[in-house]
Amino acid sequence: MSALETRTASALTGEEKTIQLMPAGLFRANDGRPAGLPGWTLTASSAGAIINAATVQTNDFVIDYEHQGMYASKNGLPAPAAGWFKRLEWRDGEGLFAVDVRWTARAQEMIAAREYRYISPIFSFDPKTGVVTRLFSAAITNTPALDGLTDIAAAKRQAGGMSDHDREHANYVLRHFFGKDAPQMK
Numbered sequence: 001m002s003a004l005e006t007r008t009a010s011a012l013t014g015e016e017k018t019i020q021l022m023p024a025g026l027f028r029a030n031d032g033r034p035a036g037l038p039g040w041t042l043t044a045s046s047a048g049a050i051i052n053a054a055t056v057q058t059n060d061f062v063i064d065y066e067h068q069g070m071y072a073s074k075n076g077l078p079a080p081a082a083g084w085f086k087r088l089e090w091r092d093g094e095g096l097f098a099v100d101v102r103w104t105a106r107a108q109e110m111i112a113a114r115e116y117r118y119i120s121p122i123f124s125f126d127p128k129t130g131v132v133t134r135l136f137s138a139a140i141t142n143t144p145a146l147d148g149l150t151d152i153a154a155a156k157r158q159a160g161g162m163s164d165h166d167r168e169h170a171n172y173v174l175r176h177f178f179g180k181d182a183p184q185m186k
Contacts, residue, residue, distance in 0.1 A: 017101040020150040021088075021121045021138060024095040026130075029145035037130040040123075046131050047090040053134065060084040061098070063107075067122065067139040082107035082116075082140045098138070107140065117153040118144040 028039040054061070062069060063083040072079040085098035103111065110116050122136040140152065 017103070018089075018097050018099045018150075019085075019101055019119050019138075019152060020095055020097050021119060021135065022096045022123070022132065023146070023148065024091075024093055027146060030147055031145060033145070034125065034130055037127075040125050040130045040132055042096060042132045044090055044092065046133070047088075047096050050096065050132065050135050051088045051090060054086065054088045060086045061135065061137055063101070063103075063119070063138045063140060065107075065116075065139060066141050067120065069137060069139075070122065080104075080106075082110075088135070096135070111140070111153050114153045116140040117142055117151050119149050119152060120144040120146065 022040075022042050024042060024044075026039040026041050028034065034040055061084065062081050063085065064079050065082050068077060068079040071077070081104055083101050083103040085101045087098070087100045089097045089099045091097060107116070118141055119138050120141045121138045123132050124134045124136070125132045
């Protein structure tokens with residue numbers, strides 16, 4: 001295991017891991033959802049309502065694998081957790097973030113090995129306006145419906161062959177996901 005891989009695995013086990021769940025403003029899924037609307041909308045105001053609901057909710061939000069929690073009752077397969085979070089935060093111009101993600105040991109290994117890279121949220125919205133109204137859960141996946149959210153495996157990227165833009169993006173993700181002491185790509 002390289003020094004970067006060791007630091008990555010170590011960083012995944014610490015406190016205060018942050019992931020972006022939804023972008024700010026108007027957005028849509030790669031497959032064209034939501035049908036009949038310009039897109040979903042998340043503003044500071046609508047995110048505030050979601051955050052307030054999360055603060056009174058007793059249970060943590062689950063992050064599962066490939067949204068299996070939605071399918072378990074139909075396919076009979078287990079829906080193990082990849083992680084948990086409770087706290088949400090709005091960041092102007094960026095969107096809604098989970099700021100206290102705690103990964104399971106299995107998920108940490110899979111993320112560090114780049115077997116999973118992205119987050120996909122499950123949420124409800126007003127069918128007339130597209131305004132996001134509630135967050136239910138999230139999943140780790142390699143085929144997210146929303147493009148451009150946090151690459152949870154970015155810390156595993158190697159510097160060789162990366163463009164300056166990719167390196168800057170990787171360092172940005174590293175700082176936001178692993179904190180100010182995150183290893184940086186050179």
